[in-house]
Amino acid sequence: MNQPLLNITNLTVKFPTRFGEFTAIDDVSLTIQPGEIHGLVGESGAGKSTIGAAIIGLLQSPGYIANGHVQLMDVDLRKLSPADYHRLRGNRISMIFQDPQTSLNPLLTIADQLVETIQQHTPMSDSDARDHAIQLLDETGIPNPACRIDSYPHQFSGGMRQRVVIALALCTNPELIIADEPTTALDVAVQKQILQLIQQLASQRKVGFLLITHDIGVIAEITHRVTVLRNGRVMEAGETAQVLGAPTHEYTQALMAAVPRLNTKLDRFHNIVKDDPSAEEEDEWDVPGASAQFASDWLLGKRNTESKTDVPSTHPILEVNNLDVIFYSNQPSWFRKRTGFQALNNISFKAEQGKTLGVVGESGSGKSTLAKAIVGLVDPATGTLSFDGEALPPGSKRSRQHPSRRRIQMVFQDPYSSLNNRRSVEAILTEPLKLYGHGGRNLDSRKLAASVLDLVEMPQRSLTKYPHQFSGGQRQRIAVARALIAQPEFLICDEPTSALDVSIQAQMLNLLKDLQTEFGLSILFISHNLAVVRQMADTVVVLKDGEMVEYAESETFFTSPQAEYSQLLLNETPSLALLE
Amino acid sequence: MLTFIARRLFQSLFVMLAVSLLAFTLFRFVGDPVAQMVGQETSIEDRERIREELGLNDPVHEQFFRFSKNLVTANFGYSYRTRQPIGEMILSRLPATLELGFFSLIISLLVGIPAGVYTAIKTGFLSTTLLITTLVGISIPTFVIGIALIYVFGVQLNVLPVFGRGETVQLGWWKTNYLTVDGWRSLILPAVTLGIYQLTLTMRLVRSEMQDVIKTDYIKFAMARGINYRSVYLHHAFRNTLVPVITIVGLQFGGIIAFSIVTESVFQWPGMGLLFLDSIRYVDIPVMSVYLVLIAFIFVLINLLVDILYFVIDPRVRDRRQGA
């Protein structure tokens, strides 16, 4: 093998903190050949981005490289002076950031930014640099570049902006480009195009890419080789097909088992990654009498007293008819007529009792608006809702005491914002009890809260803690517990796992499935991730720009989608099929 | 652009209307105008006659209309205290305040902005020293700074005049300090006094805005492209701090006007601030209300200017406003 483009050996990066030195990267080695796309995959906290920053020499202070070699062709990067390193950036190594919305200077035209970067590294006349810039935009797929070059960043769409970012990274013909989650902020269709562009650049220009991502699908789709990281250490590395298809390391196996597949539906995820046992609390702390069984009995007890007959009701639990939602611009003005934005257009569907209805769509399709309209946060323009056979007053007409406020509960997307950081878990969990006046004085609310925590597999001592002391997955469990304690019949989950790592996502999906089986919960499951919806849904609704383009049984939808848009969506979702 | 300015003008008109309503309320209902104008011995009949002459018995909205019309035609009425026309009083004092304010604004921007940029991007002895200085700077009341300067330069060293405008040159109705050596010497101490507080504010603001911008992705990306540091900081980062900084500079002009009251009082600088202060001490309501309207007018003008500057600097604003 000839000399690799990038050769990292035994890299160790440390961050001094007040709790002592934290080793972010521990003895990592990897190589990249010219024209190779090398995937760096791992869950949050694995240290992926830190490696990228270490290579380009922009480690965030106080982090520093404690040990190891970083060699770019013939240059030992660690021996460079800061000034030489800065000259090398952009020239030989470039970088692409995650969010194209924020990585371009909003006050300068694309031409300004491109020409400046080109002239920085190669002496060139203004007009030559401009010609070169236009040529680059053309290469990265910007239509009509000679004209578009004088636009400002905000005049481009997200996908186009990411192309501009790539053009900027290519300016001086670098040998290595570090792409840090380059498609995470984009919709699947655009993601596909950007990935193709990266592939094309690697094969035509022989640029080496270090592709940092948490998305196994992206890795499987375009990388040649992959390095799997966990807690700053390399778990497994090698050819992508081999590592993902036939993983040898225990962690990689567990990781792969947790990835939802687009082509099969699993009843449960097996063999999932366990949390670090060392992080668990040693001392036991129990509320007397609290147990998962107690919570379970309590939840079931309610149901039995309420439904007098054992015959399941025949009508759907939720019915949505011809729902329209229009948003008006926030600022009323004397000068303009109020113009509306149609967020939802004529949506009708039924959700069956005890089943899961999946709602899919890209960003801006109106998924979350739909959820908000059902729970009454948004006023629909027209259309009716009915819940368990009774009409559900829309939006602000729904009184605060309306029974549906208890019977419909919601689990949100972002576990970091869905729990109030200033309230203890006990306060968070007992709040619904007080609000709904459950059980009167006889009920030991503390015991119940502890029991429900047990039910969602959280330690009971969590009651005394505050949300910031938990990880994202644990917070999401608490959020589910808060919803459960209201004894709901209908649970709306708005992207409940999109902020979570895959292994945590698998645990969460398992939990939801278990709860559904045990308590007969009906679920409305919203997600942009088709593979996840496949695992959960019995019926699927597809939204595009506020309109319902398909409404079908899940199995039918995934095997033979009818609408053109659904087919497109399914095709563009990165799949692991090629590995199997 | 034109429609945008027209819209802003329209909004400004509303603000001016609100302010003149406030000034009118002040003028009409705080104290009895007639009681202020006549002596103790004036008979009730005479008072009633004056009321009638002044139109104080007319419906309130008519009075307000007349009041506004007078304001627009610069017919400001008479001071209770000096019995002089207010328009003349203000006109004779306006140049003093404007020249003082303008000079100290220049001082505060010329020193404050570079110092703010410097402390944002560099750490070290000079940076720390500057920061400590600003903390002390915002903590010392303007009048104490003035007194200290008077004591050092006027009393101890005796090198600069410590009160009044000194020698001035008359240009039409405008009396200027800028054309004589003595005028400049008289200007230095008050302008420095007035400028220091604004200077520290400017510097701290520029610094914090700049620090925020430096943490953004596009600055990191510019770094990762190897753009030279000078350009990253001055071309990329500083430009982006300009928008918030301009807003504050606009507001600062307000601060300057306000603190000119204090400075003028310390240095006996014969400007509008001193006039306002006297009008408060002697409850000279007409002067107070005209001063209020005038200040509001200046602010509206400055805000308009600030908006137009946004327009020039930020392409996003341009597109949004034109699209609308």
Place this chain on the structure above:
Amino acid sequence: MWAKIKRASVENELLYLFLHSPVAMVATLIAVLCIAGALLAPWLAPSNPYDLASFDLMDSMVPPAWADNGDERFALGTDDQGRDLLSAILYGTRLSLMVGVFSVAFAAVLGVSIGLMAGYIGGRFDTIMMRIADIQLSLPAILTALLIDGVARGILPQQRHDELMLIVLTVAIGLSLWVNFARTARASTFVERNKEYVQAAEIMGMHPLRIMLVQILPNIMGPILVILTVDLAVAILLEATLSYLGVGVPPNQPSLGTLIRIGTEYLFSGDWWIVLFPSATLITLIISVNVLGDFLRDALNPRLR
């Protein structure tokens, strides 16, 4: 106990940063000393500076005790009426702090309520309140305070005005500072209101008042605490300035600003102490509060970390 604090401090970010910032600790110490001196003024002061009968014109303009012609009865000298300067400073600090604290408390309650409601309810109420705030913001605090004071003089008869002067002053300063609180509270509420925990509370049907006070308010206390400190310094500064201009506290109850004004008249004749000691006290007090404000701002600002 120290060990306990040490341990807690590792968990509590703010405490940790505080214990590792000597500047902040010194500033707190000074601020506490000033507050203690002000609170205990009646017991600490050698004489009562408000009691005109207790001092003698024969004792006027005595320099500090250590200077030539000093009198050991008057550690920091006396003013033009023979008032003991040390006592006057202690009582003056008390007055300055009192006006400062009450006016900031007034501004905070008013501003935070308005900001919280504007941010949470939004719509017309928000537009109108923020328009008013904008207009008021363009009128600098000192101008607003002067205007309110002027209006009060116009409405109240002279005698009543002297009696109510402290209240007028507090209200005037408070009204000129509420905007800062309102804008900060509104901006933070805006961020919080879009967080999912607020939506969760709304879905459950929680009362809006409870959402604002129990759910949102604790989450926006950080930035408000910063404004509280910074504005305390501004309020003290404003009171001193107004008193210096002669429109502040009543003349028979001198505050630090009043003392400085009196002292300025004698500065040119070389009687420096009447200006120097009150100025030094005032500046020390304001600097210590500002240092604390700066510390809080940096410590509570996640962007800077």
